[in-house]
Amino acid sequence: MAIEDLTSRIAELGHSLDSIEAVADLALLRTEIADLEEQVAAPNLWDDQDNAQRVTSQLSAKQSEVDRLVGLRSRLEDAEVMLELAAEEDDVDAREEVSRELVKLGKDIAALEVRTLLSGEYDPRDALITIRAEAGGVDAADFAEMLMRMYLRWADRHGYAHEIYDTSYAEEAGLKSATFAIKAPFAYGTLSVEQGTHRLVRISPFDNQGRRQTSFAGVEVLPVTEETDHIDIPENEIRVDVFRSSGPGGQSVNTTDSAVRITHLPTGIVVSCQNEKSQLQNKAAALRVLQSRLLEKARQDREKEMSALKGDGGNSWGAQMRSYVMNPYQMVKDLRTEHEVGNPDSVFDGDIDGFIDAGIRWRKQAEKA
Incomplete structure (x- = not known):
């Protein structure tokens, strides 16, 4: 040059x-x-x-x-x-x-x-991520655990702190669901483009005939609430159930009824936390998760009202969003941005910045359209 x-x-x-x-x-x-x-x-x-x-x-x-x-x-x-x-x-x-x-x-x-x-109202906040196994049986549960590791490895690569609130283990392998927070400036704005349905195609390690299996996991990303949010949750609007924690934990985690499940009666939203040692700590963490879900619900309700006024019927950009193919070829592709790489192992090890950057740019263009 x-x-x-x-x-x-x-x-x-x-x-x-x-x-x-x-x-x-x-x-x-x-x-x-x-x-x-x-x-x-x-x-x-x-x-x-x-x-x-x-x-x-x-x-x-x-x-x-x-x-x-x-x-x-x-x-x-x-x-x-x-x-x-x-x-x-x-x-x-x-x-x-x-x-x-x-x-x-x-x-x-x-x-x-x-x-x-990143200029959204809640973009500067920490992110609260929930991953759920969807269609695909044990492969979907294993996929949910792979995704959780992927996001935690991404956080580790950037030096971001994280805290696990709840892990519900599946019977054979993997996770039914998990909820954790990524604590970093603009974590929510950055990771919000990861929300949606993720799809994995591979030879199932749980199929003794070695058949190819397609499985799905859902990723939800919410902003963590702050003191200024003023989300009041009256005691008469929640039901609190306690139960014994399951899965790896050790010490007192699995030997006492310390896990907490909170049901918000007006909306039917259910959250749980079982990774802390005391019932009090788990209840406090579960309430924080519930507040984040209620904050997001209020935001979605406002967006629906605006969409109704605009007559655009809303948008569904966060549904099907990424495919991870490990057989018959190796590729991870974002279905919205067309961004793709040929190394799924690297992606599952937390190398997802390219997908996140492409998603943020794509969303900004979609907002302008």
Whole structure:
């Protein structure tokens, strides 16, 4: 690539990075980090473990975001300096190295640019994810567990904290359902495009005749409620049942009636939590999940009202959304965006950023249409 073209590309990437930095507001981020660092340094921080985990998680996420932005800016400036030297010395190898670095930078900046598309009311919040096995028997239960691991591995790759509220194990293998939270800035906005029905096609490891099996799992993504949401749940509108936890747990988890199931009588919404050791902790966690579901229901009701006024009948973009094919060929494909990769193992190991980015861009285009 010619020097002029590389110079133009650097300027283009610089403008993109300027826009991202403006949206992210680096000055505000650094102020928030300083405040969080003061809170972390407090000697009584861990007296309230929930608050301590929230504070340390926010600090880690915000610091990672600043480091990422600063790192991209530094790489771009280094590329500009290297290009100037390459031009002065007519160094073809150095010019090719700059060209390769700009390709990598372009991909990294484009991925970060997706964040600027998250402008929904609840997008900045933590995400509450529920995965349920659907059609497909034991293969569907196994698939549900594979999806849960995929999202937790994605969180680990990014250094995001997560908390498991409930896991209902299937009899033979896998999960009937699981509910967990991903705690990171914009986790809900980022992961909300994962909501819908996921489909797996493979040779079933549970079929002694080695037949191909298609199974399904549903993914629900909700914003975690905050104190400002004011979602009142009167005691006379809920029924609380206690039962003994099932599945792996150990210690006191499986030996006492500590698990809690809450039924919201007006709506019929049922939530449960069994991963904490005490009934009180499980009830508090279950109430948080119920609040998130009620918050989402209120949002959906508002959207239905707006759709009725507009006469568009609503939209169903979140239904069938992704296929994971492991036989007769290897491919994972998003049915909405057409984004696909040929390595299902990598996807199941948490490498889903490409799908998420494509989903966010697709949704933004759909909203404009």
